Amino acid sequence: MHIPSSYKKTDVTDIKDFLIQNSFGILINQVNGKPWATHIPLELDVDKDSNDVLVGHISKVNPQADNFIESNEVLCIFNGPHSYISSSWYEKEDAPTWNYIAVHIYGKLHILSEDEIMESFHKLVNKYEKNSKNPISTADMSEKTLKEIKGVVGFKILIEDI
Incomplete structure (x- = not known):
C-alpha cells in the first residue's frame, strides 16, 4: 500500500487501538497460484513469547485453508472510515480525492492446536457477547455445539511488518 509520508501513522499504540476497534479484516494468501481473500474477524493478541499476533479461524472447506503452509507469509488488511473529499472544499483548485484509514499487516502463519482454537473461540x-442484550457464554454451550470447532482451521499470524 502506498502511503504518502504526510499521512503515514507510526504510533504502534494507535495502530493497535485501530486493530482492536476494526478487527474484521481480510486474510490473503495464495491458492493455486492466485491471491485468495477471506473476510473474517482477526483478533489482536499476545502470544506466550510476548509477540503481537493476530488470531483467527476459517472453515476447513474453504480452499484457502488447504493452502495454509506453516510459516508462509500472509497479508491481512483492516479498513476503517473512508470518504470522498470534494475539491469544492479546498481554498484553491485541486483534484478531488478519497480519504481513508487502513492497516496492512504482514506476518507468518502458524496453525493452532484444537485446544488453542477452543481458547480463541472462548475469547x-x-x-462480542459482552454488550449483547442476552449474552451467551461458551460455558453454557452443549458438547455437540462445541464440537463444531472440528470444522475449522485455527491460526495465529506472527506480525512482522505493519
Missing part, C-alpha cells in the same frame, strides 16, 4: 465469543 472471541466473550468479546
Whole structure:
C-alpha cells in the first residue's frame, strides 16, 4: 500500500487501538497460484513469547485453508472510515480525492492446536457477547455445539511488518 509520508501513522499504540476497534479484516494468501481473500474477524493478541499476533479461524472447506503452509507469509488488511473529499472544499483548485484509514499487516502463519482454537473461540465469543442484550457464554454451550470447532482451521499470524 502506498502511503504518502504526510499521512503515514507510526504510533504502534494507535495502530493497535485501530486493530482492536476494526478487527474484521481480510486474510490473503495464495491458492493455486492466485491471491485468495477471506473476510473474517482477526483478533489482536499476545502470544506466550510476548509477540503481537493476530488470531483467527476459517472453515476447513474453504480452499484457502488447504493452502495454509506453516510459516508462509500472509497479508491481512483492516479498513476503517473512508470518504470522498470534494475539491469544492479546498481554498484553491485541486483534484478531488478519497480519504481513508487502513492497516496492512504482514506476518507468518502458524496453525493452532484444537485446544488453542477452543481458547480463541472462548475469547472471541466473550468479546462480542459482552454488550449483547442476552449474552451467551461458551460455558453454557452443549458438547455437540462445541464440537463444531472440528470444522475449522485455527491460526495465529506472527506480525512482522505493519
